[in-house]
Amino acid sequence: MRAITYSRYGGPDVLELTDQPMPKVGPDSVLVRVRATSVNPVDWKVQAGYLDPVLDIRFPAIPGWDVAGVVEQVGFDTPELSVGDEVYGYVRKDLLQGGTFAEYVAAPVRTLAAKPASLTFEEAAAVPLTGLTAYQTIERSGLREGQTVLVHAAAGGVGSFAVQIAAARGARVIGTASESNHEFVRSLGAEPVTYGEGLAGRVRAIAPDGVDVVLDYVGGDALASTPDVLADGGTAVSIADPAVRELGGIYAWVRPSSEDLTALGTLIDDGKVAVHVAEVFDLADAARAQELSATGHVRGKVVVRV
The missing domain is CATH 3.90.180.10 (Medium-chain alcohol dehydrogenases, catalytic domain)
Known part of the structure; x- marks a missing residue:
């Protein structure tokens, strides 16, 4: 072959x-x-x-x-x-x-x-890999309907799936992205914010009480902003930076799963995830x-x- x-x-x-x-x-x-x-x-x-x-x-x-x-x-x-x-x-x-x-x-x-x-x-x-990563990090975060989630790198491969899956669960989604990707992030179902200096203030302007879940797919400065945006009792999950553990969060690595792929396929065939x-x-x-x-x-x- x-x-x-x-x-x-x-x-x-x-x-x-x-x-x-x-x-x-x-x-x-x-x-x-x-x-x-x-x-x-x-x-x-x-x-x-x-x-x-x-x-x-x-x-x-x-x-x-x-x-x-x-x-x-x-x-x-x-x-x-x-x-x-x-x-x-x-x-x-x-x-x-x-x-x-x-x-x-x-x-x-x-x-x-x-x-x-x-x-x-x-x-x-x-x-598969990006979709499963998004699905499994959302599962591990315990995100529920009516909660607010901040997705870092919302226009990226994993982030774009996470925005759509979270929105399909009835969550309010805020997504970090460059200005040029704001319309794309909005089309996925998130409220876009520009990453970089002052991020926490921009997130708090949209969600004054903080967010219930932070999904970090980029690490670095984005993850460092977590204490300033996360509501009391909230959860942070990162695939990019094990330092999330120091913030009381979860460091995750995707794993193969027929069950999760089937669930993703249903969301896709139902028109909830593009x-x-x-x-x-x-x-x-x-x-x-x-x-x-x-x-x-x-x-x-x-x-x-x-």
Whole structure:
């Protein structure tokens, strides 16, 4: 099969289109014919070696954790899925080697769910990692209907999903974003505020009593403003900065979940969550896709069609 691989740590220049053996399908896995995948910042951070202290990797490695495709073969113990099922998923494994930037991937069933019927494969591939991150941080925050939530980086990949999911739950949403993204954030269902110096005052001007939940997807100064914007008894969750624990909050890392992917798919098919694709590249152009994602100035996800 054709796959994008890298045999040493580095930037986009280490990526190559190569021929690789077909993956073996374990008892609790299925073989997915990949139709699309997408680029996440963690992909190029892993590839650069930043996560080497915590994640095992075997070269040559195939990058990518997001997938949308069709089940072509099932394992011995996979009653949840059948050949021909259209699926999407966050295929993170304990060993980093067989990723989703390939024509086929062996995916544990715990990482997959039925693809939302309203989405194309390219759109579905843009959802899993960022959508799950947003969904699971909201779950861990305990956000309830009628509460107010502040979403940092509301126009970003995770933040844009979080705004929509929180709004669908009946929460009031305030989102930090640059001026150029205010209309986009407003269209998602949030009241935009400009990040940077004076942020706490701008948030308090909108929510004088403070916010019930802070969802931090950027870290740094944004997280540092938490004590000045969070109401008494409120909750802060961050995926970007473990310093949130010093503020009494929760440091979170996304995990694969069929159940959560199914819930996300329902929100999408019900029209409560929209998916934004910035650009679609062919598999051979994966390095260019990664370069675009790494600029940090992309609205929506960068997708790779396989």
